[in-house]
Amino acid sequence: MGVVVLALAAGFLTYSLSVGGVHMKRGNYEIAAKFGEAGSLAPGAAVSVAGVKVGTVSEITLEPKTFLAVAKLSIDPTVKLPSDSTAKITSDGILGGAHVSIAPGAAMDDIKPGGQIENTQGAVDLFGLIGSVIRPQGGGSDAAAPAAAPAPAASQPAVSY
Amino acid sequence: MTAGEAARKVATNPVRVLGRSTLGAVRMVGSVGVFAVRGVTAALTPPWFFGQLMRQFVAIGFFSLPVVGLTAIFTGAALALNIFTGGGRFNAEQVMPQIVALGITRELGPVLASLMLAGRVSAAIAAEIGAMRATEQIDAMRTLSTDPFRYLVGPRLLAGVLMMPLLAAVADTIGIAGGWLVATRVLDFSSAVYIRNTLDFLQGWDIGSGLVKAAVFGFIVALMGCYHGYNAKGGARGVGRATTHAVVSSAILIFASDYLLTTLFTHAAQ
Amino acid sequence: MTDAIPKLAWKGVSKRFEGRPVLDGLDLSVAPGRSLVIIGGSGQGKSVTIKTALGLMRPDAGKIELDGKNTVNLSESARRKLFSRVGVLFQGAALFDSLTVWENIAFRLINADGVPRKEAKERAIEALEQVRLAPDVADRFPSELSGGMQKRAGLARAVVAQPEILFFDEPTTGLDPITAAAINELISNQVRRLGSTAVSITHDLASAQTIGDEIAMLHGGKIIWRGPAAELRTTDNPYVRQFVEGRADGPISHAV
Numbered sequence: 001m002g003v004v005v006l007a008l009a010a011g012f013l014t015y016s017l018s019v020g021g022v023h024m025k026r027g028n029y030e031i032a033a034k035f036g037e038a039g040s041l042a043p044g045a046a047v048s049v050a051g052v053k054v055g056t057v058s059e060i061t062l063e064p065k066t067f068l069a070v071a072k073l074s075i076d077p078t079v080k081l082p083s084d085s086t087a088k089i090t091s092d093g094i095l096g097g098a099h100v101s102i103a104p105g106a107a108m109d110d111i112k113p114g115g116q117i118e119n120t121q122g123a124v125d126l127f128g129l130i131g132s133v134i135r136p137q138g139g140g141s142d143a144a145a146p147a148a149a150p151a152p153a154a155s156q157p158a159v160s161y
Numbered sequence: 162m163t164a165g166e167a168a169r170k171v172a173t174n175p176v177r178v179l180g181r182s183t184l185g186a187v188r189m190v191g192s193v194g195v196f197a198v199r200g201v202t203a204a205l206t207p208p209w210f211f212g213q214l215m216r217q218f219v220a221i222g223f224f225s226l227p228v229v230g231l232t233a234i235f236t237g238a239a240l241a242l243n244i245f246t247g248g249g250r251f252n253a254e255q256v257m258p259q260i261v262a263l264g265i266t267r268e269l270g271p272v273l274a275s276l277m278l279a280g281r282v283s284a285a286i287a288a289e290i291g292a293m294r295a296t297e298q299i300d301a302m303r304t305l306s307t308d309p310f311r312y313l314v315g316p317r318l319l320a321g322v323l324m325m326p327l328l329a330a331v332a333d334t335i336g337i338a339g340g341w342l343v344a345t346r347v348l349d350f351s352s353a354v355y356i357r358n359t360l361d362f363l364q365g366w367d368i369g370s371g372l373v374k375a376a377v378f379g380f381i382v383a384l385m386g387c388y389h390g391y392n393a394k395g396g397a398r399g400v401g402r403a404t405t406h407a408v409v410s411s412a413i414l415i416f417a418s419d420y421l422l423t424t425l426f427t428h429a430a431q
Numbered sequence: 432m433t434d435a436i437p438k439l440a441w442k443g444v445s446k447r448f449e450g451r452p453v454l455d456g457l458d459l460s461v462a463p464g465r466s467l468v469i470i471g472g473s474g475q476g477k478s479v480t481i482k483t484a485l486g487l488m489r490p491d492a493g494k495i496e497l498d499g500k501n502t503v504n505l506s507e508s509a510r511r512k513l514f515s516r517v518g519v520l521f522q523g524a525a526l527f528d529s530l531t532v533w534e535n536i537a538f539r540l541i542n543a544d545g546v547p548r549k550e551a552k553e554r555a556i557e558a559l560e561q562v563r564l565a566p567d568v569a570d571r572f573p574s575e576l577s578g579g580m581q582k583r584a585g586l587a588r589a590v591v592a593q594p595e596i597l598f599f600d601e602p603t604t605g606l607d608p609i610t611a612a613a614i615n616e617l618i619s620n621q622v623r624r625l626g627s628t629a630v631s632i633t634h635d636l637a638s639a640q641t642i643g644d645e646i647a648m649l650h651g652g653k654i655i656w657r658g659p660a661a662e663l664r665t666t667d668n669p670y671v672r673q674f675v676e677g678r679a680d681g682p683i684s685h686a687v
Binding site: 210297305306308 | 482485487507511512514515517518519521522523525526527528538539542543544588
Binding site for chain 1: 223224225226227229230331334335337338341352353356357359360361364
């Protein structure tokens with residue numbers, strides 16, 4: 001009976017790891033992306049392309065001179081990203097965790113290991129936006145604004161650096 | 162003494178009864194402490210009895226798997242349903258996988274697995290060692306130049322500390338699987354999304370803190386079984402009493418140390 | 432009585448249980464190679480006498496001397512060395528239920544003396560022969576044996592390492608007369624073969640006279656009579672007389 005339990009546990013674990021896309025972390029290559037605002041992005045967060053997980057955020061540090069948040073992304077070696085791809089910090093929903101979504105570009109050459117994604121879009125301060133809309137500016141827009149604000153942060157026009 | 166006699170005793174002189182029971186409790190803590198030190202010394206210093214150790218690994222570890230597996234899968238499933246309901250009140254059903262995973266790895270996996278073992282293993286140890294005490298087998302062992310702490314207690318303590326985290330890990334996996342089953346079959350979650358959310362959310366220390374707790378609980382379970390069995394007095398009834406005391410004291414100590422450890426881990430993280 | 436140092440001696444040993452004195456200034460000694468039987472009524476402290484001698488219990492006062500040296504305050508490791516010179520047959524045989532008979536008999540050899548299992552098993556089977564048990568008993572478990580067979584196995588376990596002193600705690604209690612006689616004979620054979628000193632406690636008089644060179648009677652926490660086994664039935668001591676004749680009334684009154 002104990003063997004059955006062990007087998008079930010092992011089976012589920014293997015299945016999860018393959019579905020979750022957590023293959024061998026070895027062989028992954030690292031690239032960097034600099035953001036003006038890291039938001040709630042944390043090491044371990046997913047990096048995905050077209051909604052499919054291709055890697056994780058391995059480190060987030062502050063670059064002393066430019067005050068930009070430098071995120072190191074550990075990418076699956078089978079995934080090659082065009083050099084003009086865009087990295088965006090986004091989240092699944094209001095309560096979803098922050099992760100990095102990469103929209104591939106059209107360039108012929110790929111980003112090399114140790115390279116950098118040039119085009120980035122930082123995290124959006126959702127509550128700041130809501131606040132600035134709600135704050136007394138004009139009465140009429142108040143009713144409409146809160147309805148528009150809860151839309152996913154990803155579709156908000158944002159400033160990129 | 163009977164319940165009536167006890168009640169009368171308390172009514173006539175509450176201060177004395179209070180004083181006596183406090184002293185008794187302190188004495189017991191001291192006695193358990195001394196026993197624990199002897200047991201740990203026996204477990205950590207040579208000579209070791211590897212045959213006994215292996216037997217205990219199997220008895221405490223392997224044979225507890227069915228009970229732990231059953232506990233975990235039903236708990237995980239029920240928890241998933243409840244968290245889903247709760248999350249629904251915030252329109253945040255989507256966080257159910259993460260909360261379930263957190264609850265299981267940090268708390269329910271280690272605690273429930275240990276409680277099941279408190280009932281199963283602690284009682285068995287107390288009964289076995291208690292029966293040995295009652296039939297003079299422990300005295301016999303000493304006269305055969307073998308230290309009962311090295312032969313009986315040490316291996317069981319080591320097995321408790323080492324096997325319980327493994328059992329907790331199995332409980333974690335199967336508990337999350339239980340949640341996954343409910344989520345995918347009953348609540349219309351997508352399997353991949355559920356698993357990805359769980360894996361992305363869980364941090365090493367969520368699982369790690371649960372395993373550290375499990376090691377402490379495993380020690381408690383084995384210690385209480387050995388202590389009460391070793392000190393059983395008075396024949397068959399004494400053995401029965403020892404078994405009951407072992408289970409109850411294990412459970413209470415598990416809850417108390419769970420709270421202390423959780424507090425410790427929470428503060429340490431800040 | 433010779434001037435030689437007794438093998439084992441109790442000197443002024445006292446022990447109380449819950450305020451009640453069980454041993455009260457006990458003085459007793461056994462010469463090397465002799466067999467002493469301690470008799471007395473139930474609950475008189477016979478077991479306590481053996482347990483204090485072994486060091487399984489600490490006396491409240493007094494000394495226990497082995498070859499003239501006090502053993503009351505020995506450290507655990509020194510006591511373990513003491514135990515290697517001793518063999519004990521407990522009242523219920525006290526065999527380890529989870530081990531086979533041969534593993535029981537060879538327990539000391541395997542776990543304390545570091546003897547390899549194969550050799551230990553051979554010696555265990557030899558010991559089985561000594562107590563007239565068939566070799567196929569070796570792989571059985573204690574729960575499969577009758578009471579008499581368990582006692583024999585316990586005896587084998589006690590003698591396998593050829594101890595200097597043997598202790599027997601009520602060796603024939605609970606056995607039918609025929610089995611009891613067999614056990615008595617085995618005990619006296621083994622004691623004679625090993626040349627060990629033996630201390631037994633019993634309330635079985637036939638056993639006492641078969642296995643003992645000398646008999647001492649314990650009453651009120653003290654030794655009230657001591658003499659050669661042959662004098663047991665001829666002595667004038669009123670306590671011994673009452674015990675031997677099995678009378679309910681006399682100087683020994685029991686709290687029933």
